[in-house]
Amino acid sequence: MEEPVNPMHDREVGQPVSRRGLFKYVLLAFSALATAGGVLTPIIAYLWPPKQASAAGGGRVQIAATEDLPEGTGEVYSVNNKPVLVIHTAEGYRALSAICTHLGCILFWNEQREVIACPCHEAYFSTNGAVISGPPTSALEEYRLVVEDGEIYVEGGEA
Amino acid sequence: MEMTSERNWRTRVGDWFDERFDVRIPLEAFLKKPVPKHAIRWYFCLGGITFALFLIQGVTGILLSLYYRPTPGEAYESILFIMNNVRFGWLIRSIHSWSSTLMIAFCVAHMLRVFITGSYKNPRELNWVAGMFLLLLTLAFGFTGYLLPWDQKALWGSTVGSEIVGIIPGIGGWLLGLLRGGMEITGLTLTRFYGIHMLVLPVLVFIFLAIHFVIIRRQGISGPL
Numbered sequence: 107m108e109e110p111v112n113p114m115h116d117r118e119v120g121q122p123v124s125r126r127g128l129f130k131y132v133l134l135a136f137s138a139l140a141t142a143g144g145v146l147t148p149i150i151a152y153l154w155p156p157k158q159a160s161a162a163g164g165g166r167v168q169i170a171a172t173e174d175l176p177e178g179t180g181e182v183y184s185v186n187n188k189p190v191l192v193i194h195t196a197e198g199y200r201a202l203s204a205i206c207t208h209l210g211c212i213l214f215w216n217e218q219r220e221v222i223a224c225p226c227h228e229a230y231f232s233t234n235g236a237v238i239s240g241p242p243t244s245a246l247e248e249y250r251l252v253v254e255d256g257e258i259y260v261e262g263g264e265a
Numbered sequence: 266m267e268m269t270s271e272r273n274w275r276t277r278v279g280d281w282f283d284e285r286f287d288v289r290i291p292l293e294a295f296l297k298k299p300v301p302k303h304a305i306r307w308y309f310c311l312g313g314i315t316f317a318l319f320l321i322q323g324v325t326g327i328l329l330s331l332y333y334r335p336t337p338g339e340a341y342e343s344i345l346f347i348m349n350n351v352r353f354g355w356l357i358r359s360i361h362s363w364s365s366t367l368m369i370a371f372c373v374a375h376m377l378r379v380f381i382t383g384s385y386k387n388p389r390e391l392n393w394v395a396g397m398f399l400l401l402l403t404l405a406f407g408f409t410g411y412l413l414p415w416d417q418k419a420l421w422g423s424t425v426g427s428e429i430v431g432i433i434p435g436i437g438g439w440l441l442g443l444l445r446g447g448m449e450i451t452g453l454t455l456t457r458f459y460g461i462h463m464l465v466l467p468v469l470v471f472i473f474l475a476i477h478f479v480i481i482r483r484q485g486i487s488g489p490l
Contacts, residue, residue, distance in 0.1 A: 148352075148353040148356055148357070149324075149328065149353075149357075151352040151353050152328055152351060152352055152353045152354060152356075152357055153328075153331070154352055156332075156346070156350045156351045156352065156354075157350055
């Protein structure tokens with residue numbers, strides 16, 4: 107005499123899984139996973155660091171007011187998550203990549219000597235991005251810069 | 266194949282805890298209390314739905330607090346940031362906003378059910394009172410949360426809402442100042458409402474929910490009509 111196995115109850119120890127029992131487990135696991143995924147995906151994505159001060163598709167980004175950057179000064183800003191050095195010289199405003207073309211250190215504006223300097227290996231760049239001295243072999247990439255109503259905008263960078 | 270089945274595994278974990286905390290019997294009495302047959306109806310679920318909405322408000326509210334900034338200069342900016350820049354920020358904020366409305370609606374529906382079935386009567390009077398406090402706290406949640414986006418709708422909604430307090434004879438002006446942190450709605454009102462919304466009300470709701478739930482477990486659901 108074989109005992110009928112009720113698939114909705116826990117199976118006996120050592121019994122093979124019945125067809126219906128397998129269905130039950132697979133459906134349960136699928137429902138649990140789908141629910142967890144549906145709830146956790148938005149929450150984890152929400153917690154992920156959001157994009158800062160970016161324009162969708164790498165468009166132009168407002169970085170500062172003209173009065174924040176008097177002539178002779180320069181400042182590094184984050185434009186679409188890339189460091190960009192904006193300098194104000196006698197010829198006007200200019201935006202250059204602040205990443206040294208040698209090993210990627212972040213450059214700064216040397217006000218006294220009016221050059222762009224690298225803190226890592228004594229490299230210097232001129233105000234148009236060309237190498238003056240030091241290990242770098244290529245010039246700095248330039249960004250398009252627009253001044254409108256007393257506000258400075260920089261275009262480009264990685265979105 | 267002897268002791269490896271799922272049931273044994275679960276029993277053994279249960280035993281481990283029971284040996285140490287002697288918790289199985291009280292816990293089973295609490296969790297496995299049968300629902301009487303007359304109460305297996307959708308309109309007996311309204312209170313539970315309100316509680317579920319409260320939990321949703323807790324989770325989405327905590328998430329919003331990670332990006333929201335309660336200052337006059339930055340509050341609206343941070344809302345725009347949540348809606349436009351944060352991934353699924355629009356979803357989390359919309360769930361928080363819609364669930365707040367639904368929570369009040371379900372509170373009232375639950376109250377109506379309790380009223381119609383006469384469940385507030387002796388010996389359950391105090392649980393009705395605890396429920397009344399929970400309704401007021403829910404409304405206070407809605408009122409303080411309404412100001413936080415710091416847009417025109419929030420500002421004027423809170424202006425009108427708090428002016429109602431001001432017309433109470435005698436102490437109205439004093440209460441209005443206490444509520445607004447001054448005679449006008451300013452940044453002080455914003456931080457005040459933020460603190461109440463985020464810290465004061467959740468603590469009070471947890472206390473009254475605990476009372477509400479302990480009483481219902483102690484007395485059971487009211488009998489059939």
